[in-house]
Amino acid sequence: MTALPKKYTPEEYLELEEKAPYKSEYFNGQIYPMGDFEGDTPEAMAGAKPAHNAIRENLSGELHAYFKKRKGCRSFSSNQRVFIPSNGLYTYPDLVVVCGKPEFSDVQTNSLTNPVLIVEVLSQSTANYDRGEKFELFRDIPTFREYLLIDSRRVWAELWRKSNEGIWSLVFEGKSLESLLFLETIGMELPLSDLYVNTEDLPETVFEIR
Numbered sequence: 059m060t061a062l063p064k065k066y067t068p069e070e071y072l073e074l075e076e077k078a079p080y081k082s083e084y085f086n087g088q089i090y091p092m093g094d095f096e097g098d099t100p101e102a103m104a105g106a107k108p109a110h111n112a113i114r115e116n117l118s119g120e121l122h123a124y125f126k127k128r129k130g131c132r133s134f135s136s137n138q139r140v141f142i143p144s145n146g147l148y149t150y151p152d153l154v155v156v157c158g159k160p161e162f163s164d165v166q167t168n169s170l171t172n173p174v175l176i177v178e179v180l181s182q183s184t185a186n187y188d189r190g191e192k193f194e195l196f197r198d199i200p201t202f203r204e205y206l207l208i209d210s211r212r213v214w215a216e217l218w219r220k221s222n223e224g225i226w227s228l229v230f231e232g233k234s235l236e237s238l239l240f241l242e243t244i245g246m247e248l249p250l251s252d253l254y255v256n257t258e259d260l261p262e263t264v265f266e267i268r
Contacts, residue, residue, distance in 0.1 A: 068165060071148065075139075084148040085195070092150060109257045110210040113179050114152045116255050117208070117248075121155065124246055131157040131244050134170065141169035144198040153177035155244060172201040174243045180209045193218070197226065204243045208253060213262040215239060215250055234262050 065087040066074070074089070075082060083090040114136065121133040136152045141163045148169060155175035163169040176196055178188040188207060196202055197220075205218040205226075217230035219242060230239055235251040254260060 068146065068148070072165070075148075081137075081150050083150070085146060107181065107210060109260060110179050110181055112256045113208050113210055113253055114177075116253050117153055117177060120248060120252055121153070121246075124244070128245075131155055131174075132160070134160075134173075139169045140173060140176075141165070141171055142195060142198050143171065145195050147195045149192070151176045152179045157243065171199070173199065174201050175204045175206065175241060176202060177206045177208065180207055180211075182211065185209070204241060206239075206241070210257075210260075212260050213250060213254055215253065217241070 066084070066089055067087075068084065071082070071084040071089055075084075081092045083092055118133065118135055125132055132155070134154045134156070136150050138154060139148055139150055140154060141148050143163065151173075154170065154173040154177070156170065156172055157174050158172075160170060161172040163171055178184070178192070180188055193205060196205065203220045206215065207217075208215045213233060213235055215230070215232045215237070216228060217239060218226050219229045220226050230237075232239060232250050235249070235254060237250045239248045239250060239253075240246070241248070
């Protein structure tokens with residue numbers, strides 16, 4: 059993502075974000091407009107691709123139905139901003155889950171601080187960031203236990219989990235629609251076929267990344 063060409067305080071970012079026609083991340087004084095870009099300015103920003111939207115909505119629907127029968131946890135969509143006080147990141151994951159009472163920052167009550175599960179749907183422009191620096195920043199959230207990454211260009215999902223000793227490990231890597239995902243934080247099993255409904259027949263992964 060490309061930052062806007064000046065430094066901002068958190069307060070300035072939050073004020074601008076309330077009025078902006080698009081969502082932006084904030085980190086270390088920089089504002090980063092979010093989305094799939096077709097140019098170098100916010101005006102050139104395009105919306106997420108149909109497959110990306112379908113995957114996010116599929117998972118949101120599955121979580122909504124699951125939590126209707128099992129109380130204690132709830133999910134938030136990509137419109138929910140997350141704030142990490144220890145490193146100052148403001149961002150909008152594709153989906154987050156909170157178990158127990160949602161907690162919000164004192165600075166801005168719309169910014170969630172205690173997710174247990176974070177989900178990002180990968181696109182060409184965000185995959186490296188979501189797997190790398192963003193995951194590193196997310197790991198500063200004390201309540202954060204599972205990180206689910208779902209590719210929007212092919213059938214591929216990976217799940218990272220934090221152990222009781224605080225070690226993060228890759229515990230699931232699914233490459234076919236028959237793969238069964240288990241989210242330990244909420245006790246939910248989910249086949250990848252349910253995540254990839256209406257994604258225009260994305261290819262299954264038939265090779266290893268090394």
